[in-house]
Amino acid sequence: MKARGTLAAAVASAGILLAGWQAGTQAGGASTLASGSNTTTAGSTGSSGTGTSGAGSSGSGSSGSSGSSGSSGSSGSSGGSSSSGSSGSSGSASSGTATAGTYQGAAVQTRFGAVQVQITVASGKITDVTALHLTDDDRKSIQISNRAAPLLRTEVLAAQSADVQTISGATVTSNAYLTSLQAAIDAANL
Amino acid sequence: MRTQSLPAPPAHNSPVRPGPSLRSGSVTPPAQYSSGWFGRQRRQRLLRADLLTVIAWGSVAAAVALWLADGGVAGVSSVAAAFTAAGIVAGLAGMDLVLLMLLLAARIPYIDRTIGHDRALEFHRKLGKPSLYLLLAHGFLLAVGYGMAEGLDPVSESVSLWQQVPDMWLAFVSMALFIAVVVTSLVAVRRRFPYEFWYVVHLLTYAAVGTSLPHQFSVGGLFAEGTWQRWYWLAICIATGAALVYFRVLQPILATSRHQLTVSRVEVEAPGVINIFMAGRQLDRLAETGGRFFIWRFLAPGLWWHPHPFSLSAEPAVTGPDGEGTLRVTVGNLGAGSAQLVRLRKGTKVAIEGPYGLLSTAARTRKKVVMIGAGIGITPLRALLETTPFAPGDASVLLRGHTEQELYLSSEILDLCRSRGVRLFHLPGPRSRIRSSWLPQEAVRGGYGLTAFVPDVAESDVYVCGPAGWADSVISDVRQAGVPEEQIHHERFDW
Numbered sequence: 001m002k003a004r005g006t007l008a009a010a011v012a013s014a015g016i017l018l019a020g021w022q023a024g025t026q027a028g029g030a031s032t033l034a035s036g037s038n039t040t041t042a043g044s045t046g047s048s049g050t051g052t053s054g055a056g057s058s059g060s061g062s063s064g065s066s067g068s069s070g071s072s073g074s075s076g077s078s079g080g081s082s083s084s085g086s087s088g089s090s091g092s093a094s095s096g097t098a099t100a101g102t103y104q105g106a107a108v109q110t111r112f113g114a115v116q117v118q119i120t121v122a123s124g125k126i127t128d129v130t131a132l133h134l135t136d137d138d139r140k141s142i143q144i145s146n147r148a149a150p151l152l153r154t155e156v157l158a159a160q161s162a163d164v165q166t167i168s169g170a171t172v173t174s175n176a177y178l179t180s181l182q183a184a185i186d187a188a189n190l
Numbered sequence: 191m192r193t194q195s196l197p198a199p200p201a202h203n204s205p206v207r208p209g210p211s212l213r214s215g216s217v218t219p220p221a222q223y224s225s226g227w228f229g230r231q232r233r234q235r236l237l238r239a240d241l242l243t244v245i246a247w248g249s250v251a252a253a254v255a256l257w258l259a260d261g262g263v264a265g266v267s268s269v270a271a272a273f274t275a276a277g278i279v280a281g282l283a284g285m286d287l288v289l290l291m292l293l294l295a296a297r298i299p300y301i302d303r304t305i306g307h308d309r310a311l312e313f314h315r316k317l318g319k320p321s322l323y324l325l326l327a328h329g330f331l332l333a334v335g336y337g338m339a340e341g342l343d344p345v346s347e348s349v350s351l352w353q354q355v356p357d358m359w360l361a362f363v364s365m366a367l368f369i370a371v372v373v374t375s376l377v378a379v380r381r382r383f384p385y386e387f388w389y390v391v392h393l394l395t396y397a398a399v400g401t402s403l404p405h406q407f408s409v410g411g412l413f414a415e416g417t418w419q420r421w422y423w424l425a426i427c428i429a430t431g432a433a434l435v436y437f438r439v440l441q442p443i444l445a446t447s448r449h450q451l452t453v454s455r456v457e458v459e460a461p462g463v464i465n466i467f468m469a470g471r472q473l474d475r476l477a478e479t480g481g482r483f484f485i486w487r488f489l490a491p492g493l494w495w496h497p498h499p500f501s502l503s504a505e506p507a508v509t510g511p512d513g514e515g516t517l518r519v520t521v522g523n524l525g526a527g528s529a530q531l532v533r534l535r536k537g538t539k540v541a542i543e544g545p546y547g548l549l550s551t552a553a554r555t556r557k558k559v560v561m562i563g564a565g566i567g568i569t570p571l572r573a574l575l576e577t578t579p580f581a582p583g584d585a586s587v588l589l590r591g592h593t594e595q596e597l598y599l600s601s602e603i604l605d606l607c608r609s610r611g612v613r614l615f616h617l618p619g620p621r622s623r624i625r626s627s628w629l630p631q632e633a634v635r636g637g638y639g640l641t642a643f644v645p646d647v648a649e650s651d652v653y654v655c656g657p658a659g660w661a662d663s664v665i666s667d668v669r670q671a672g673v674p675e676e677q678i679h680h681e682r683f684d685w
Contacts, residue, residue: 002675004236004240005236005239005240005243005244006243008240008243008244009240009243009244009246009247009248010247012244012247012248012251013247013248013250013251014251016248016251016252016255017251017254017255017258019255019259020251020252020254020255020256020257020258020259021255021258021259021263023255023258023259024258024259024260024261024262024263024264025261025263025264109339110339110340111274111336111339111340144356170354171350171353171354172340172350172354172355
């Protein structure tokens with residue numbers, strides 16, 4: 001009789017696990033789909049930028065960023081590696097001084113989600129910092145991100161570098177933010 | 191046979207004929223207690239036990255399935271992610287075991303009726319270490335996994351988790367509390383401290399669970415707002431908490447106020463053994479609880495905080511129209527706490543929790559019954575003997591003590607055996623040192639074992655009640671005599 005209970009428990013447990021697995025593979029498919037759509041948005045950003053030629057000229061900032069954004073999109077999905085660095089080199093190749101335009105930093109993975117920022121550069125200065133993606137794995141992370149991002153932006157605009165204090169209580173987000181920012185600054189060759 | 195000194199004529203193997211009953215009412219089993227009734231009750235109980243097994247294991251599987259359903263496996267793409275994943279799964283399973291432990295200790299009647307209070311606590315204890323190991327693994331694996339993802343060693347990762355992630359410091363506190371609770375419950379450690387110390391530390395379990403909850407819902411992505419996993423987890427946490435509050439707090443308060451028990455008399459039964467009589471109301475609602483135990487608190491200065499688990503040594507005696515009547519417990523081995531009970535004053539209010547335990551008709555699976563008791567363990571059997579249904583000749587009672595005086599309540603038991611047709615054996619004397627240490631030396635030397643006293647033991651329910659070591663010896667002989675496990679009913683009183 002004990003065997004009957006054990007057997008029933010084993011069968012039920014296996015069934016529950018299987019159902020979970022099944023739901024998981026479907027959800028997994030959905031999440032790959034989501035990341036796929038990510039890639040396409042990144043691609044679209046890249047395509048919006050299109051002209052790699054823009055890198056050379058000082059005028060069309062948006063196109064200058066384009067190449068970098070395309071590659072950073074891929075880096076976003078691969079996680080961590082700064083492929084934007086490559087775009088940075090393309091930027092630096094053009095001239096010694098920073099080119100006006102927008103530059104995306106690497107997507108930095110943290111345990112609370114990816115962080116990626118974009119800077120707008122005009123006449124050799126950072127005029128704006130936009131967060132493309134912030135830690136958003138859960139409610140707490142979103143709260144933290146929403147609090148930290150404006151503060152960081154202000155600090156960065158004031159310091160004109162990634163060498164600023166992290167926000168207390170949001171160190172993970174801050175560090176990732178500043179790492180991504182540094183990559184963008186490197187890309188802009190500031 | 192010299193070893194069984196029967197104070198009354200009938201020798202064993204010649205069942206006592208029902209004599210003039212000392213008690214009112216019929217003692218032969220009512221018609222509904224046919225052998226089919228016992229078989230049905232047995233099957234239903236086994237079915238309930240199986241169901242509980244399925245629920246317990248299923249809940250662990252469900253905890254893991256929550257993670258699987260969130261696309262857990264697909265996310266394991268690196269070594270760091272593998273550590274993180276293992277950590278999350280360990281945490282889910284560990285918390286699930288903690289909830290199961292709380293439910294096992296919640297004194298839920300369904301569980302008590304199925305496996306008994308003592309076995310529920312036995313399972314509760316068995317889960318203690320595994321759940322702690324899982325929770326420790328949860329912390330360690332996540333520190334390693336998160337650390338690898340960020341290029342930190344596990345220690346600095348833990349520090350940064352403590353400092354920077356909201357609710358995480360609570361989780362660390364919770365871990366420390368869990369360790370304290372489990373360590374003080376280890377047998378070796380527990381023996382060194384008084385019961386009260388263990389009890390207070392054990393209460394910290396609630397703090398441990400409470401401090402662990404915030405991070406489960408805020409830090410983990412699995413239970414983020416809007417997910418069904420969050421609802422499921424909330425539901426099982428709330429259900430467990432509600433069961434605890436209802437069965438461990440509300441029910442006792444209700445029972446106490448319903449029965450309004452007061453001490454009516456304390457009398458000495460034998461040296462070191464007293465009978466406490468309590469008067470109360472609505473005792474008809476406690477019918478058939480003779481033999482089961484309650485947790486008593488005598489609301490007198492210096493006594494009220496001390497819970498005493500005592501069994502009823504007689505079926506509640508109802509005398510009034512609204513269930514007014516008397517309960518009786520027989521208390522032996524008076525320890526430091528219970529020695530004061532001798533001086534209990536008449537009129538002292540009594541708070542109760544219960545009834546608990548399976549030393550009752552609810553455990554019966556066969557129409558024949560054997561009761562084997564030693565020392566103070568005899569007294570709940572005395573109550574069971576009064577009410578549990580059997581036909582004359584279908585029951586045997588074996589009483590064991592060092593001396594004839596230690597066969598407590600023996601004259602009452604003799605009367606019951608006479609009126610209900612029960613074979614009764616008195617087995618006093620020093621214990622056997624060769625084998626069957628539960629029997630007197632004389633009996634074993636004379637070649638008498640369990641089956642000599644009860645030839646049909648294999649077809650009977652066997653109730654065993656007495657000190658742990660003695661009971662183990664009885665049970666091993668009972669098993670050897672071919673009694674299936676579900677017919678052995680034993681209640682442990684050493685915790």
